[in-house]
Amino acid sequence: MARNSSVVKHLAQCCDLALPNSTPFSLLLQSCIDSNSLRDGQRVHARLLKTRFSSETFIQNRLIDVYAKCGSLEDARNLFDRMAHRNVFTWNSLIGALTKSGRLDEARRLFECMPEPDQCSWNSMVSGFAQHDRFEEALEFFVVMHAEDFVLNAYSFSSSLSACAGIVDSRMGMQIHSLISKSHLAKDVYMGSALVDMYSKCGRPWDACRVFDGMRDRNVVSWNSLITCFEQNGPQNEALVLFVRMMEKGVEHDEVTLASVVSACASLSSVKEGMQVHAQAIKHDKYREDLVLNNTLVDMYAKCRKIREARNIFDRIPVRSVVSETSMISGYAKSSSVRDAEVVFMGMTERNIIAWNALIAGYTQNGEDEEALKLFLQLKRQSIWPTHYTFGNILNACANLANLQLGQQAHTHVMKHGFRFEAGTEPDIFVGNSLIDMYLKCGLIDDGGKAFDKMMARDKVSWNAMIVGYAQNGRAEEALHLFRRMLLSGETPDHVTMIGVLSGCSHAGLVEEGRHYFWSMTEEYGLVPSQDHYTCMVDLLGRAGHLKEVEKFIHEMPIAPDAVLWGSLLAACRLHRDVEIGEWAASKLFELNPQNSGPYVLLSNMYAEMERWVDVSRIRRLMRTRGVTKQPGYSWIEIGSKVHVFMVKDKRHPLRREICGILKVLKIQMDRINLNIDLGVSEDTHFSLS
Secondary structure, three states: OHHHHHHHHHHHHHHHOOOOOOHHHHHHHHHHHHHOOHHHHHHHHHHHOOOOOOOOHHHHHHHHHHHHHOOOHHHHHHHHHHOOOOOHHHHHHHHHHHHHHOOHHHHHHHHHHOOOOOHHHHHHHHHHHHHOOOHHHHHHHHHHHHHOOOOOOHHHHHHHHHHHHHOOOHHHHHHHHHHHHOOOOOOOHHHHHHHHHHHHHOOOHHHHHHHHHOOOOOOHHHHHHHHHHHHHHOOHHHHHHHHHHHHHOOOOOOHHHHHHHHHHHHHHOOHHHHHHHHHHHHOOHHHHOOHHHHHHHHHHHHHOOOHHHHHHHHHHOOOOOHHHHHHHHHHHHHOOOHHHHHHHHHOOOOOOHHHHHHHHHHHHHOOOHHHHHHHHHHHHHOOOOOOHHHHHHHHHHHHHHOOHHHHHHHHHHHHHOOOOOOOOOOOOHHHHHHHHHHHHHOOOHHHHHHHHHOOOOOOHHHHHHHHHHHHHOOOHHHHHHHHHHHHHOOOOOOHHHHHHHHHHHHHHOOHHHHHHHHHHHHHOOOOOOOHHHHHHHHHHHHHOOOHHHHHHHHHOOOOOOOHHHHHHHHHHHHHHOOHHHHHHHHHHHHHHOOOOHHHHHHHHHHHHHOOOHHHHHHHHHHHHHHOOOOOOOEEEEEEOOEEEEEEOOOOOOOOHHHHHHHHHHHHHHHHHHHHHHHHOOOOOOOOOOO
16 A cells, blocks of 8 residues: 555656656656556556657656566557557567566567567577477577577576476587587586586486586585486485585585485485485474475385384474375385375375375285275276376286286276387386286286287387296297397397296207207306206206206206205106106205195105105105195186185085086096097087086
């Protein structure tokens, strides 16, 4: 009210006096801008219309400025269109107002009509387009501005660097860097900070570091830019080293510094260092209520599985945000406290897709796959748009449940959302990998292969999933063919790849190929064989009957054999009736796990097949003495979302009579087929369950 009455009072004075110039009106208009009062600006304009100053270009420029800054661009444009005489300041006032408000296309049309743009005009266009994320166009204006020989200043350079960062164009950024290094701004601290920020957002931390090291003067913004650069791009430990250097130099940190360092500690799971930074924050009262810093601390403790400390900070945050709530959900999920994660999720007033993904991932990580699917259905009902992380977790849940029907439905959703399984700024290759894994676990190898073939890009996980899948399902030739395709694509194998390759060789009985691939691990690919690779070789050689070679191979192994390896050897000995080596393998298994019934049964069966009944009795006596019991085997089948389990001599199933009746029919028909084959009958025989 005081400001309004002051404007009215000065207007009254303007009515009473024969003013020599328009300065009083200019001052009044400035006070309207300061108070952001459109109404007062209109009053001054109304009074001006009754004076000889109403057609003065200077005062009309001031009016345009008032209307633009007080939120009435239409009035500013109307006044501009009615002006008989315009100068460069007139054009710049309206262009600047249009770019700041985001009316960029209108600003462009006005700029193209401008008789003689100056440095300010060009800077408004570069800055306006950069600020509203139209980065390519901002750089186009910058390039033409430079070509027209306009002087590039800090305003031009900072806006263009921001545009380079926005589209991750380090090549253009380096060219602008070259221009800056030739200008008087080469040593400017603000320009140095802008360059560090550009290289950081373009993912070039060491270029950012070189700029920082070359700066003569640095401020807290410079330090923060480089610390954030390493925190976001890695290596994150460099962010901690830089923070220590900053403190040694006596530079006063701020909340941005601490948040970046805490975030680096979260990525490194360095809870000790994170607690030290937390202690630094506690020493300053101004940081205790900072929302960003508190959110980062919650995230750091949650990722380091210090869930109690995370909860303490979370409970003290005066106004919780979706960021801190999502961090708590993720932390609880990783700590297997899914019920606590649910409580936080249900208490959220606003849920973004990250929060939904965090709880869905929590369910799948803790084996609650059905709950993950239920939450996904709830997400769809609320019309929330899923991301690639959502589908990756949902497909994993379907794979864990071996539920093909749900997996196929999830695949349909993936296709509807247009995923192409490609690399880029938001890579979704892992969704394709999850799809392959789901089909393989459900036994649909060919469907997994189709998903693999349709992927726009593949990583090592994609190749490994298919190679191992083919090998585990007895399709060795396809596994080895895919391995050769992988090598031709330029992808290098890893330990998982070679397990799939050796497994494939084992199932197909390709002994020579298996030997070659095993020795090529070290010689060609620089991989050190692990326990799993040695087990694959024992299985390969054992299946082929090369048991003496296996014995020698085991003695020469640089690592101690485990129970899986000895079990594989014992199974091979039973297959080829090699009692001597079988007894050796069984004795090792008895030492490693004397309560496991498997080796006793295998050895006993081997003796029985060779009619060594005394040894059979001895093994059974040994089992009784050691209290070893054989767990009965069972089979199961899922029909109509219900799992039916069957054990030996099991009479508990309510439909056992009907099942046994059908089995008798099947047995009769199979006996009839076998009889026809023995008699050489060639006519077709059809099964019938009626």
